[in-house]
Amino acid sequence: MTTRSGALHGRLAEAIALGVFALVSLYSVGADTPQVVLNASKAGPRAIESLTERSILRDYRFAWVNLAQALESSSTAPLNGLFAGTANDWLTGLVNKQQHSGLSSRYLNQSHKLEAVFYAPEGDVVELHDTAEYDLQILDRGKTIHSERAIVHYVVLMTPAADRWVIRQLQAVPEF
Amino acid sequence: MSSSTNTVCKSHNARSSWLAALVGALCLVAASDAQVGELRVPSRVVAGTSISIPTTGSGTGTFYLVGPSAATRRDVDLGQQISVPSEDLRSAGRYVGILCADTCGSVEFFVMPAKPVSLTFLVHPSRAPVGQNDVISGVALPFDEFRNQVVAPVTVNFQLTAGSSSPMSHSVSSQNGIAWFRANSGKSAGALQVVASLRDASARRIVQQVASDPCNLRIKGQRTAKGIMVETEPVRDCAGNPVPDGTVVTFTAKGGKEASTVDAPIKQGIARAHMTAAGPVSISAASGVVMGNELHLGAQ
Numbered sequence: 507m508t509t510r511s512g513a514l515h516g517r518l519a520e521a522i523a524l525g526v527f528a529l530v531s532l533y534s535v536g537a538d539t540p541q542v543v544l545n546a547s548k549a550g551p552r553a554i555e556s557l558t559e560r561s562i563l564r565d566y567r568f569a570w571v572n573l574a575q576a577l578e579s580s581s582t583a584p585l586n587g588l589f590a591g592t593a594n595d596w597l598t599g600l601v602n603k604q605q606h607s608g609l610s611s612r613y614l615n616q617s618h619k620l621e622a623v624f625y626a627p628e629g630d631v632v633e634l635h636d637t638a639e640y641d642l643q644i645l646d647r648g649k650t651i652h653s654e655r656a657i658v659h660y661v662v663l664m665t666p667a668a669d670r671w672v673i674r675q676l677q678a679v680p681e682f
Numbered sequence: 683m684s685s686s687t688n689t690v691c692k693s694h695n696a697r698s699s700w701l702a703a704l705v706g707a708l709c710l711v712a713a714s715d716a717q718v719g720e721l722r723v724p725s726r727v728v729a730g731t732s733i734s735i736p737t738t739g740s741g742t743g744t745f746y747l748v749g750p751s752a753a754t755r756r757d758v759d760l761g762q763q764i765s766v767p768s769e770d771l772r773s774a775g776r777y778v779g780i781l782c783a784d785t786c787g788s789v790e791f792f793v794m795p796a797k798p799v800s801l802t803f804l805v806h807p808s809r810a811p812v813g814q815n816d817v818i819s820g821v822a823l824p825f826d827e828f829r830n831q832v833v834a835p836v837t838v839n840f841q842l843t844a845g846s847s848s849p850m851s852h853s854v855s856s857q858n859g860i861a862w863f864r865a866n867s868g869k870s871a872g873a874l875q876v877v878a879s880l881r882d883a884s885a886r887r888i889v890q891q892v893a894s895d896p897c898n899l900r901i902k903g904q905r906t907a908k909g910i911m912v913e914t915e916p917v918r919d920c921a922g923n924p925v926p927d928g929t930v931v932t933f934t935a936k937g938g939k940e941a942s943t944v945d946a947p948i949k950q951g952i953a954r955a956h957m958t959a960a961g962p963v964s965i966s967a968a969s970g971v972v973m974g975n976e977l978h979l980g981a982q
Contacts, residue, residue, distance in 0.1 A: 600750065607753050609754075630804055644780065652748075661858065663823070675831050682858075
């Protein structure tokens with residue numbers, strides 16, 4: 507009886523551990539992968555083709571993954587060419603400043619609501635409005651000095667490159 | 683001037699309501715012991731300008747500034763002004779200032795773009811056929827001296843000038859930091875100068891206007907010892923512009939049940955081809971969607 511009860515408790519503990527592990531895994535995936543939705547219905551003067559819409563969505567999501575990793579690790583290594591021009595200069599400059607000061611930033615639980623507001627007649631530039639929501643943590647040598655749930659409005663310029671859309675401008679504004 | 687004030691110990695990490703309540707209670711306790719006074723910063727700062735942030739309290743603390751062009755940390759005396767240099771505020775965007783002593787207080791503010799001093803100007807296409815509607819387009823984006831996109835509305839003037847004709851101007855107010863236009867191409871081949879200007883800033887692009895499809899394609903030919911030599915008259919579009927060299931003209935010879943085809947590029951305005959046919963033959967020419975006249979030659 508005691509043995510059977512012990513085995514039952516063991517299985518229960520195992521099931522709870524598995525459940526907790528599954529929940530933690532699920533939470534980690536949610537935390538690392540930004541949720542991004544794009545409304546392209548108001549884009550003009552050119553309409554955004556569905557394939558283009560999917561590419562923009564994919565590359566914008568990856569760009570934010572890279573951005574978050576770069577600013578958390580204070581390293582430019584995670585940047586995979588999804589930022590170009592001014593946006594790339596800004597991001598690499600910020601990473602270098604973080605390295606110098608010992609600060610780092612975490613962007614957790616991201617969600618981005620994108621709206622395409624302009625798509626050039628020849629399809630060579632798209633402007634997006636991103637209402638981003640994320641947990642921002644700022645750390646000084648690993649110690650959290652600031653944390654908040656931030657809602658930030660970004661004006662984004664993206665242009666097509668050889669095999670992807672790259673961010674050329676990522677500028678926060680008080681409101682659209 | 684409106685200003686932003688600090689928020690102390692925000693409980694963002696709480697994943698459940700009881701945890702949020704606990705963290706909130708701890709924050710209230712911490713806030714009651716805080717030595718960091720209220721931070722006041724202008725809510726909107728122009729890029730590239732320095733600011734001073736007054737502090738209250740006594741003792742020393744650490745001031746952090748984190749934003750698009752800043753990730754700085756320095757020791758400060760509480761009760762004194764904190765000077766933030768202009769080079770830390772060049773990039774437009776959202777900044778967070780954090781002052782830590784026993785506890786930390788923070789303030790957010792926005793740096794806005796300075797006045798526009800340059801234009802990024804995209805014009806398409808580089809070559810446009812004459813007489814086409816809405817074939818030329820231009821997109822202008824104003825930027826300040828720190829490469830911040832100026833999203834506030836500004837008026838951009840577009841001017842199109844072809845040859846000696848009078849310029850055509852068009853003023854557009856930018857929306858969301860972008861001004862754009864579409865225009866028809868002119869009637870004459872040649873360079874079209876497109877200028878976008880905004881106060882002291884301007885950008886110039888050239889669109890080469892080329893002849894459109896050939897018009898009134900006419901051919902002539904004669905028999906020679908080796909066959910038939912056929913050629914076009916000078917090929918022009920409907921506005922009289924010479925069609926560019928390299929444009930292909932297709933000659934087709936039909937005699938009885940046989941037909942032969944030769945593609946010939948225009949050289950110095952004329953396309954020529956040598957064809958072989960012994961019997962009576964009908965020769966026609968086409969370029970793009972345009973057909974020319976038909977030429978009938980008798981047997982050799």
